[in-house]
Amino acid sequence: MIYSLEETFKVIESVYxxxxxxxxxxxxxxxxxxxxLQLILEFLNKKKNDSSYLTKQIxxxxxxxxxxxxxxxxxxxxxxxxxxDFIKKYDLPVDIKILKPDIKETFWVKIIGYGYPxxxxxxxxxxxxxxxxxxxxxxxxxxEKALVITGERYSEGSTKRKLSMQKRAFNKYxxxxxxxxxTTFSPISxxxxxxxxxxxxxxxxxxxxxxxxxxxxxxxxxxxDCPEDLPSLENIPCGNSRFGCWTCTVVSDDKSxxxxxxxxxxxxxxxxxxxxxxxxxxxxxxxxxxxxxxxEGPGPIHKEFRRxxxxxxxxxxxxxxxxxxxxxxxxxxxxxWTLEGLPPYIMEKVFxxxxxxxxxxxxxxxxxxxxxxKKAGVNVDIVRQVLAIEADFYAKRKRYGIYKKIxxxxxxxxxxxxxxxxxxxx
Numbered sequence: 342m343i344y345s346l347e348e349t350f351k352v353i354e355s356v357y358x359x360x361x362x363x364x365x366x367x368x369x370x371x372x373x374x375x376x377x378l379q380l381i382l383e384f385l386n387k388k389k390n391d392s393s394y395l396t397k398q399i400x401x402x403x404x405x406x407x408x409x410x411x412x413x414x415x416x417x418x419x420x421x422x423x424x425x426d427f428i429k430k431y432d433l434p435v436d437i438k439i440l441k442p443d444i445k446e447t448f449w450v451k452i453i454g455y456g457y458p459x460x461x462x463x464x465x466x467x468x469x470x471x472x473x474x475x476x477x478x479x480x481x482x483x484x485e486k487a488l489v490i491t492g493e494r495y496s497e498g499s500t501k502r503k504l505s506m507q508k509r510a511f512n513k514y515x516x517x518x519x520x521x522x523x524t525t526f527s528p529i530s531x532x533x534x535x536x537x538x539x540x541x542x543x544x545x546x547x548x549x550x551x552x553x554x555x556x557x558x559x560x561x562x563x564x565x566d567c568p569e570d571l572p573s574l575e576n577i578p579c580g581n582s583r584f585g586c587w588t589c590t591v592v593s594d595d596k597s598x599x600x601x602x603x604x605x606x607x608x609x610x611x612x613x614x615x616x617x618x619x620x621x622x623x624x625x626x627x628x629x630x631x632x633x634x635x636x637e638g639p640g641p642i643h644k645e646f647r648r649x650x651x652x653x654x655x656x657x658x659x660x661x662x663x664x665x666x667x668x669x670x671x672x673x674x675x676x677x678w679t680l681e682g683l684p685p686y687i688m689e690k691v692f693x694x695x696x697x698x699x700x701x702x703x704x705x706x707x708x709x710x711x712x713x714x715k716k717a718g719v720n721v722d723i724v725r726q727v728l729a730i731e732a733d734f735y736a737k738r739k740r741y742g743i744y745k746k747i748x749x750x751x752x753x754x755x756x757x758x759x760x761x762x763x764x765x766x767x
Contacts, residue, residue, distance in 0.1 A: 354384065356488075356528075357397070363483060363488070365400045366378055366399065367402055367489060368401050369404070370420060371492070372556075375552065377490060377491065377528060381399070383547075385399070386433065389431060402438050405441045406442065407442070408448045408449075408587060412609070413558070446471075447471075448471060458642065459588075460591050489523050490527070490528070491525050493530060494533075541556070561601050562597035589616070612661065615657050651671075710724065730750065
């Protein structure tokens with residue numbers, strides 16, 4: 342069944358009138374979340390002159406998992422700026438928030454720092470720490486209940502997912518979230534894929550030109566011979582690809598990335614090959630035979646292999662010019678390694694430029710830093726880690742917790758140096 346735009350806007354208006362909660366719109370940059378967000382923004386714009394409307398604060402949230410497909414992420418960043426301009430131009434009560442995982446729980450800190458094995462379908466730890474936890478924290482920080490607007494559709498996904506949606510549904514559009522007591526609202530829940538693309542690419546859509554670029558990205562990632570004509574309500578579109586993390590080891594193969602590579606996006610080839618290499622680190626020869634709880638069984642990745650993986654990752658970053666790991670993540674990994682007794686040698690290589698330029702200190706400045714630290718009798722690695730923390734907090738509105746983190750680094754450095762002195766006296 343095809344649901345008209347008029348009917349969809351009536352549903353949005355009805356839910357808006359009946360709900361006293363804040364609205365939180367989830368956005369990922371994909372076709373469904375793009376259609377949903379554009380519907381909400383158009384609805385608000387139409388009602389902005391009505392004093393009885395626009396009484397709610399509305400948030401748009403985007404989960405930055407730090408390992409998104411770089412082509413999709415580049416597009417998302419551009420779109421967010423586009424939506425910000427629209428919100429500012431029409432003075433809408435909308436705020437955009439980028440949610441990131443805690444630095445102690447990023448993908449690379451978990452794997453390279455702590456030795457977590459890359460995720461599998463049976464041990465899919467990544468979704469919780471990269472998406473669910475940051476979202477739940479944001480919802481808790483709001484201090485009041487909110488209605489979460491999603492792009493879920495009954496015609497999208499596996500049979501199991503459809504049954505889950507039906508089980509959670511209060512009606513066609515409102516449902517209980519899969520986790521927690523949050524209520525979700527999907528204005529496009531009854532739409533077909535054709536309807537989604539028709540809306541996005543309709544000449545009446547103010548974002549049509551940008552949406553055409555999204556459709557082109559989906560087409561190139563589909564691996565099919567797609568027609569040149571844009572989709573209509575009658576034909577079956579070719580743009581039904583799925584985008585996720587470039588590091589995803591849960592799926593057997595990243596078909597979207599492979600299709601993009603075959604369509605000329607050769608810069609993704611190194612990432613695609615690295616992902617295949619990453620899956621190997623789940624094998625037993627790379628892991629301890631004792632779990633973290635002390636029981637026998639496949640445990641964390643061995644230290645030497647984690648060190649090897651980080652070097653490979655940094656070389657990948659230098660080669661591709663993509664930001665695949667942040668300086669703050671490296672500082673956190675080194676902090677964890679210090680606790681485990683591993684020498685913090687990676688930052689030395691990074692700052693020498695052997696593994697690529699990583700971020701907050703230029704090479705010439707680092708040379709000066711080493712001279713100053715030597716004269717002062719201060720450990721240069723500790724100073725680098727403190728500077729990495731400062732760089733992490735620099736752009737944040739609130740700097741709560743910075744002194745605690747700096748104190749931890751200094752205490753660890755003192756502990757490490759004290760142990761080194763004791764060892765030299767043995």
